Amino acid sequence: MAEKLGNLSEKNILGVINGPQSTVFFIKMGNAYFVEKIATESGEAELLEQIEFYSQLPEHLQRYFPRLLGYQTEKKPYSMTMEMCRYPSLKDIMIYQGINEFVEAQLKSVITHVHQNIHAFTKSEASMDYVEKQYFERCFNRLRETQSLMKDHGGWLENTLIVNGEQTENPIHKTMRIIRELKEFLVPEFVCTTHGQLGPSHLLISTESLGEYKFVDPKGFHVLHDPILDVCKLGRAFLYGFDWIEDNQFSVDYKIDSETLSVESFKIQGFDRDDMVHCFQKLLSSTIAHIGFPNAELRVYAMVCCDLIASLPFGYKSGGERRLVALMMLIHTAANELFSVAKKKTVKGGKYA
Numbered sequence: 001m002a003e004k005l006g007n008l009s010e011k012n013i014l015g016v017i018n019g020p021q022s023t024v025f026f027i028k029m030g031n032a033y034f035v036e037k038i039a040t041e042s043g044e045a046e047l048l049e050q051i052e053f054y055s056q057l058p059e060h061l062q063r064y065f066p067r068l069l070g071y072q073t074e075k076k077p078y079s080m081t082m083e084m085c086r087y088p089s090l091k092d093i094m095i096y097q098g099i100n101e102f103v104e105a106q107l108k109s110v111i112t113h114v115h116q117n118i119h120a121f122t123k124s125e126a127s128m129d130y131v132e133k134q135y136f137e138r139c140f141n142r143l144r145e146t147q148s149l150m151k152d153h154g155g156w157l158e159n160t161l162i163v164n165g166e167q168t169e170n171p172i173h174k175t176m177r178i179i180r181e182l183k184e185f186l187v188p189e190f191v192c193t194t195h196g197q198l199g200p201s202h203l204l205i206s207t208e209s210l211g212e213y214k215f216v217d218p219k220g221f222h223v224l225h226d227p228i229l230d231v232c233k234l235g236r237a238f239l240y241g242f243d244w245i246e247d248n249q250f251s252v253d254y255k256i257d258s259e260t261l262s263v264e265s266f267k268i269q270g271f272d273r274d275d276m277v278h279c280f281q282k283l284l285s286s287t288i289a290h291i292g293f294p295n296a297e298l299r300v301y302a303m304v305c306c307d308l309i310a311s312l313p314f315g316y317k318s319g320g321e322r323r324l325v326a327l328m329m330l331i332h333t334a335a336n337e338l339f340s341v342a343k344k345k346t347v348k349g350g351k352y353a
């Protein structure tokens with residue numbers, strides 16, 4: 001949530017969000033409202049890609065993104081200025097107001113639109129190493145990145161996890177094991193342009209007019225992905241409460257002894273899991289009905305698991321060890337659910353029979 005700063009010189013700064021990749025200022029100048037995004041050192045490449053994306057946006061997609069008003073890439077820090085969209089983010093609605101039928105209908109419209117327009121923009125054959133790169137390499141690299149940031153080198157991230165006194169398989173290893181075994185089911189029918197990070201904080205939606213929404217912070221048109229990627233960040237939020245963790249809406253009791261994490265209690269405040277899962281399942285079945293991929297459900301669960309793992313370094317940078325522990329609990333639940341979905345899929349093949 002934006003923190004209020006009040007008046008500063010002739011620009012009125014309405015709020016600021018400090019993230020690991022950028023600092024985002026919400027500004028009022030006269031009657032104009034705009035957003036200035038200033039890259040941190042680690043967010044420079046992403047900001048350059050985003051400027052390129054906005055500059056090349058085809059005309060029929062322009063109304064779904066904020067207008068790019070200017071940018072500065074001559075000297076550091078790089079920055080871009082864009083129109084400020086006045087709709088609330090899905091994240092704020094979800095966490096602080098709750099989802100209603102209108103929001104559900106809006107989300108269905110968003111997903112259909114993304115599939116018919118953004119995914120249709122560029123399509124190409126999936127290469128055989130797509131699963132290797134998007135699932136294994138990404139998880140492995142982000143796990144190593146997290147451990148290299150940690151003073152204790154985070155051995156506990158790869159060790160047995162103890163939940164309420166019970167020992168369980170390490171959830172990161174479990175995820176990678178299942179994915180390796182199911183590799184053949186995870187190769188997409190094609191790869192295409194995607195938004196790339198269509199999570200609740202990057203979706204600004206009108207709560208009054210159906211079909212009115214804006215996407216922010218896209219990953220770009222240059223890398224093509226499995227179209228299923230564009231429901232994964234929603235899945236991460238709806239199925240497991242990721243965005244609540246990002247906003248520190250959780251309590252956890254844990255200890256780490258000789259590289260073993262033991263969690264005694266964990267609760268996400270205000271996350272009504274049954275309701276949210278039900279809502280996501282409806283969204284997912286309408287997506288699957290549109291896209292029609294036979295392995296879509298398995299791919300969503302597998303990709304959500306990997307996405308949770310891939311979020312570890314950002315989690316550590318913004319919330320330290322406590323947030324990593326919370327993320328491990330989400331990965332723990334997600335890995336168990338991936339196992340159940342995988343079991344249904346492969347029961348005939350005998351892998352999990």
Ligand SMILES: Nc1ncnc2c1ncn2[C@@H]1O[C@H](COP(=O)(O)OP(=O)(O)OP(=O)(O)O)[C@@H](O)[C@H]1O
Binds near residue numbers: 017202
């Ligand atoms: N043009 C805009 N109009 C209104 N709100 C915006 C706009 N651009 C960004 N925001 C809000 O500011 C937040 C941060 O912006 P953005 O995601 O682009 O930055 P970021 O550094 O990538 O942040 P994060 O790493 O948390 O995703 C967004 O999640 C969105 O809610």
Ligand SMILES: [Mg+2]
Binds near residue numbers: 202
């Ligand atoms: Mg962002």
